Amino acid sequence: MLTVSTVNVNGLRAAAKKGFVEWLGETGADIICMQETRAEPEQLTAEVREPEGWHTNLAPSSAKGRSGVAIYSRAEPQAVRVGFGSSEFDDSGRYLEADFAGLTVASLYLPSGEVGTDRQDEKERFMKEFGEYLAGLRERATSQGREVLVCGDWNIAHQEADLKNWKANRKNAGFLPEERSWMTDVLNGGYVDVVRSLHPEGPGPYSWWSYRGKAFDNDSGWRIDYHFATPGLADRATSAVVERAPTYAERWSDHAPVTVTYAR
Amino acid sequence: MLTVSTVNVNGLRAAAKKGFVEWLGETGADIICMQETRAEPEQLTAEVREPEGWHTNLAPSSAKGRSGVAIYSRAEPQAVRVGFGSSEFDDSGRYLEADFAGLTVASLYLPSGEVGTDRQDEKERFMKEFGEYLAGLRERATSQGREVLVCGDWNIAHQEADLKNWKANRKNAGFLPEERSWMTDVLNGGYVDVVRSLHPEGPGPYSWWSYRGKAFDNDSGWRIDYHFATPGLADRATSAVVERAPTYAERWSDHAPVTVTYAR
DNA sequence: CTTGGTAGG
DNA sequence: CCTATCAAG
Numbered sequence: 001m002l003t004v005s006t007v008n009v010n011g012l013r014a015a016a017k018k019g020f021v022e023w024l025g026e027t028g029a030d031i032i033c034m035q036e037t038r039a040e041p042e043q044l045t046a047e048v049r050e051p052e053g054w055h056t057n058l059a060p061s062s063a064k065g066r067s068g069v070a071i072y073s074r075a076e077p078q079a080v081r082v083g084f085g086s087s088e089f090d091d092s093g094r095y096l097e098a099d100f101a102g103l104t105v106a107s108l109y110l111p112s113g114e115v116g117t118d119r120q121d122e123k124e125r126f127m128k129e130f131g132e133y134l135a136g137l138r139e140r141a142t143s144q145g146r147e148v149l150v151c152g153d154w155n156i157a158h159q160e161a162d163l164k165n166w167k168a169n170r171k172n173a174g175f176l177p178e179e180r181s182w183m184t185d186v187l188n189g190g191y192v193d194v195v196r197s198l199h200p201e202g203p204g205p206y207s208w209w210s211y212r213g214k215a216f217d218n219d220s221g222w223r224i225d226y227h228f229a230t231p232g233l234a235d236r237a238t239s240a241v242v243e244r245a246p247t248y249a250e251r252w253s254d255h256a257p258v259t260v261t262y263a264r
Numbered sequence: 265m266l267t268v269s270t271v272n273v274n275g276l277r278a279a280a281k282k283g284f285v286e287w288l289g290e291t292g293a294d295i296i297c298m299q300e301t302r303a304e305p306e307q308l309t310a311e312v313r314e315p316e317g318w319h320t321n322l323a324p325s326s327a328k329g330r331s332g333v334a335i336y337s338r339a340e341p342q343a344v345r346v347g348f349g350s351s352e353f354d355d356s357g358r359y360l361e362a363d364f365a366g367l368t369v370a371s372l373y374l375p376s377g378e379v380g381t382d383r384q385d386e387k388e389r390f391m392k393e394f395g396e397y398l399a400g401l402r403e404r405a406t407s408q409g410r411e412v413l414v415c416g417d418w419n420i421a422h423q424e425a426d427l428k429n430w431k432a433n434r435k436n437a438g439f440l441p442e443e444r445s446w447m448t449d450v451l452n453g454g455y456v457d458v459v460r461s462l463h464p465e466g467p468g469p470y471s472w473w474s475y476r477g478k479a480f481d482n483d484s485g486w487r488i489d490y491h492f493a494t495p496g497l498a499d500r501a502t503s504a505v506v507e508r509a510p511t512y513a514e515r516w517s518d519h520a521p522v523t524v525t526y527a528r
Numbered sequence: 529c530t531t532g533g534t535a536g537g
Numbered sequence: 538c539c540t541a542t543c544a545a546g
Contacts, residue, residue: 010537048539112536191544274531479529518546
């Protein structure tokens with residue numbers, strides 16, 4: 001059994017003060033993919049930087065306080081790689097890969113974008129480049145008998161069931177037709193949306209609720225945090241849960257951990 | 265009887281959330297001079313912007329979130345003037361005057377400075393220009409049978425008794441020889457340091473304690489908030505108190521109100 | 529250590 | 538609404 005969690009922590013330092021440390025102590029996960037750590041390793045306290053029983057690998061952004069991904073694992077990875085071979089994005093704290101026995105796990109933080117801004121252009125450039133990388137990654141892995149699991153915050157809701165208010169969001173970044181069809185292409189290229197595969201019925205489960213307004217209390221969420229796995233691994237998924245906090249006050253991020261257990 | 269308080273609120277919005285509103289409701293002051301309001305009037309809630317029973321006059325800085333002075337009074341001022349005729353400083357939220365019957369009250373926020381920086385040069389320019397203004401103000405007022413009271417954060421400790429650790433601060437902004445002698449010149453020009461006059465024995469009473477370290481708990485403070493009054497008014501001062509909060513947690517600013525009662 | 533602005537989400 | 542950086546104090 002292998003349990004993998006992915007969670008956008010929205011600032012690891014802030015999360016640590018609000019309950020992340022307790023969650024880390026109690027989780028049954030073997031591997032945790034984090035996004036938006038928003039910190040240099042040196043800025044973290046020891047209990048977050050080097051928690052007992054964990055191997056930690058962090059890929060901060062070259063822009064201080066922005067983005068940043070990490071992979072924490074109980075077993076030591078055989079290898080770790082930062083970035084996906086992109087001159088534009090490799091130092092932006094958006095992609096980190098770790099190899100374990102027969103399995104490559106990645107932590108992804110796809111740019112969030114906003115229609116009509118430079119950041120949407122950036123998101124599109126990332127999607128194009130990263131989509132090509134994903135295809136190659138799957139091919140190499142498959143030919144080596146290795147499975148691939150790309151976890152993270154993709155900042156795209158794929159289908160209507162993946163966000164509470166899809167009609168109002170058809171022209172908003174995160175649910176644009178071109179973003180959705182890009183994600184369809186990724187899936188058609190040999191990846192499985194593990195949570196949706198185990199829970200074919202929507203709506204949800206959502207993994208992100210805006211801090212604005214009453215989004216959390218109204219469960220006005222989006223499912224933008226995914227496990228995308230090669231089919232051999234996806235077939236071994238036995239359970240998937242979104243660890244939504246019971247109350248607003250108990251949250252330590254605007255995202256909830258998405259946790260999947262895979263049979264060995 | 266006329267009671268006048270002066271207090272650097274260190275952000276009126278922050279202070280309002282921490283106890284300023286309660287203090288305003290309980291104070292016996294007739295006039296309050298404030299410094300570092302750090303807000304546009306429109307950014308304030310109604311209970312702070314227009315508290316019942318008060319006439320409020322604010323002089324924000326043209327630089328958002330910086331400086332800003334105000335005068336709140338139970339009686340409506342006969343006239344209010346922003347600035348002291350300085351092209352450099354009049355829109356910087358550092359000086360506001362209000363006329364009452366036979367009395368001009370001013371709220372001053374003198375630049376704070378730091379040795380070896382541009383901001384110390386700015387402080388020195390302000391001191392020079394403002395010192396000349398003060399002399400003229402006193403002359404005009406006296407010739408009209410009017411008293412003057414300049415309250416505020418002068419960002420200078422005058423004498424050794426005016427700060428806890430004067431020896432260590434002889435080369436620091438706020439206790440430099442040139443700043444101290446400038447203040448002596450102001451006093452020799454016809455103003456009285458009212459609190460020191462009522463409390464000739466130091467050390468203290470301090471009116472500011474840094475948020476850094478344990479300054480408040482150790483009473484490692486500075487007396488930099490003053491009532492400078494023309495002699496006729498200073499002679500009528502009957503009591504002076506610094507309203508130091510009982511505990512760190514009860515503070516709503518790093519400064520405490522300096523409150524003086526004047527006989528009629 | 530604290531405030532408020534600002535960028536980013 | 539929340540997390541950061543930054544300038545200022």
